[in-house]
Amino acid sequence: MYLAITMGNIKSAVTQLGVGLGLTLTIFILTLLFSMPLGLVVAKARLSKNKILSSVIRAYISVMRGTPLMLQLLIVYYLPYYVFGISLRSMSLGSINYRYIATVIGFTLNYAAYFAEIFRGGIQSMPQGQYEAAQLLGFSKTQTFIRIILPQVVKRVLPSITNEVITLVKDTSLAQILSVNEMFFAASALASSQVSVMPFVIAGVFYYCANAVIEFAMNRIEKKMSYYN
Amino acid sequence: MNILEIENITKSFGSNNVLKGISLNVKKGEVVAIIGASGGGKSTLLRCATTLETIDSGSIKICDDVLCSTDESGKVNYCDKKQLVDIRSKFGLVFQNYNLFPHFSVRRNITEALIHVHKMDKSKADKICDNLLKKMGLSEKGDSYPCNLSGGQQQRVSIARALATSPEILFFDEPTSALDPELTQGVLQVIKGLSEEKMTMVIVTHEMNFARDVADRVIFIDEGVIVEEGPAKEVIDNPKHPRTQKFLSKY
Ligand SMILES: Nc1ncnc2c1ncn2[C@@H]1O[C@H](COP(=O)(O)OP(=O)(O)O)[C@@H](O)[C@H]1O
Ligand SMILES: [Mg+2]
Numbered sequence: 001m002y003l004a005i006t007m008g009n010i011k012s013a014v015t016q017l018g019v020g021l022g023l024t025l026t027i028f029i030l031t032l033l034f035s036m037p038l039g040l041v042v043a044k045a046r047l048s049k050n051k052i053l054s055s056v057i058r059a060y061i062s063v064m065r066g067t068p069l070m071l072q073l074l075i076v077y078y079l080p081y082y083v084f085g086i087s088l089r090s091m092s093l094g095s096i097n098y099r100y101i102a103t104v105i106g107f108t109l110n111y112a113a114y115f116a117e118i119f120r121g122g123i124q125s126m127p128q129g130q131y132e133a134a135q136l137l138g139f140s141k142t143q144t145f146i147r148i149i150l151p152q153v154v155k156r157v158l159p160s161i162t163n164e165v166i167t168l169v170k171d172t173s174l175a176q177i178l179s180v181n182e183m184f185f186a187a188s189a190l191a192s193s194q195v196s197v198m199p200f201v202i203a204g205v206f207y208y209c210a211n212a213v214i215e216f217a218m219n220r221i222e223k224k225m226s227y228y229n
Numbered sequence: 230m231n232i233l234e235i236e237n238i239t240k241s242f243g244s245n246n247v248l249k250g251i252s253l254n255v256k257k258g259e260v261v262a263i264i265g266a267s268g269g270g271k272s273t274l275l276r277c278a279t280t281l282e283t284i285d286s287g288s289i290k291i292c293d294d295v296l297c298s299t300d301e302s303g304k305v306n307y308c309d310k311k312q313l314v315d316i317r318s319k320f321g322l323v324f325q326n327y328n329l330f331p332h333f334s335v336r337r338n339i340t341e342a343l344i345h346v347h348k349m350d351k352s353k354a355d356k357i358c359d360n361l362l363k364k365m366g367l368s369e370k371g372d373s374y375p376c377n378l379s380g381g382q383q384q385r386v387s388i389a390r391a392l393a394t395s396p397e398i399l400f401f402d403e404p405t406s407a408l409d410p411e412l413t414q415g416v417l418q419v420i421k422g423l424s425e426e427k428m429t430m431v432i433v434t435h436e437m438n439f440a441r442d443v444a445d446r447v448i449f450i451d452e453g454v455i456v457e458e459g460p461a462k463e464v465i466d467n468p469k470h471p472r473t474q475k476f477l478s479k480y
Contacts, residue, residue, distance in 0.1 A: 130328060133329075134330075135317075136281070136317055136320075136321070137346065137394070138317055139346055143346070147345070148330055151332050152331065229376050
């Protein structure tokens with residue numbers, strides 16, 4: 001087989017993958033932005049004394065963790081049309097095609113479930129004495145959570161969060177199922193047009209670099225939080 | 230004037246009747262030491278008095294405010310949320326294991342509630358904090374974090390934190406039990422200093438010399454009842470009840 005590894009091919013692959021990388025990073029950032037706060041809310045709901053609420057949330061988490069993310073993306077994308085009969089065109093936001101929106105919604109719902117379980121573990125690991133001391137000093141429930149509990153929980157769960165964040169970078173490649181032109185999708189297209197595995201190798205390097213940066217940043221944050229133990 | 234009035238309270242955990250009708254009045258400026266074998270219900274009594282546990286029957290008043298009382302039908306009624314906040318500002322509790330906030334500096338441990346609960350200016354809160362740290366012999370430690378302090382220093386910070394809001398009464402649950410022997414004295418000195426300033430205090434302790442020295446009154450609790458109480462010297466040096474005698478013979 002003829003392998004077209006020429007300088008020109010590599011150059012054009014890097015440029016085109018760069019565009020895909022932009023989309024990959026957009027999915028990544030938006031997912032984190034939405035799924036972390038949502039995960040915290042879900043964790044609180046999961047720990048709620050309200051039995052109905054906590055069971056519903058438990059079921060949601062179970063489904064999100066127990067089914068393929070790719071399938072979840074398909075469901076989010078096709079649900080409005082097949083179940084509610086809404087045209088996919090009308091679901092788009094201005095010039096943003098619904099496939100992009102569905103991608104972010106799908107990733108957010110899935111990652112919120114994982115983050116929720118991480119936060120729940122962190123919250124449950126907090127000693128009761130912290131709540132009692134705060135309560136007796138007059139802090140309200142909200143103040144206690146925001147000022148006393150959450151900062152300590154964040155420190156405790158940071159290593160697990162880092163894990164998920166790194167997985168998310170790689171998981172963005174699943175968006176190709178909705179023909180979103182993220183980096184992996186772009187790499188596949190290039191690979192077949194150039195008849196070469198080079199685009200995949202370059203994509204791999206890009207994924208790795210993104211995660212190296214994340215690892216570095218998370219290490220810095222962990223160090224910053226190590227002023228107490 | 231009574232700062233604390235506990236009347237005939239009972240408390241069970243499941244089938245375990247931990248408090249079987251305990252009454253205790255504490256006058257302003259009085260120091261009461263509670264002694265007794267482990268498992269006798271001393272912590273539970275303090276936790277009921279400080280709203281960390283709810284009682285099954287009886288009544289508790291703090292500074293004449295009714296925290297809870299039992300009506301004719303036997304139902305316990307607690308005050309509403311707003312009063313609860315008010316009553317909580319009238320007492321402080323020092324825990325055996327300090328329960329300091331590890332992510333806050335010593336200064337923030339002490340000032341956080343002043344600033345964010347009592348809405349005090351930061352500068353005023355800092356002044357209160359400086360005075361308390363000086364009193365605790367920790368003037369240099371305001372910027373330290375709890376994890377960098379000895380157990381004795383941490384416990385003194387927790388006393389300062391409890392004192393910051395100027396409570397009428399301070400409860401201590403075995404304040405030196407988690408400490409190495411050589412660190413207990415510093416904490417006991419601080420508590421003694423407070424007694425000289427006529428701070429009203431209820432102290433659960435196993436330090437009999439300290440109790441004899443500092444407390445006005447000693448209460449011996451065993452299996453959920455007050456077995457014996459009286460002036461500190463009398464109870465500790467000449468216990469009347471056989472159970473008290475047996476308990477004290479170990480010290
Ligand atoms: N939260 C709780 N749940 C169940 N049992 C408890 C709880 N707190 C205390 N107890 C029980 O109450 C009894 C008295 O405990 P405690 O008040 O801690 O005694 P002391 O402080 O005198 O050692 C013990 O038998 C203990 O097991
Ligand atoms: Mg105890």
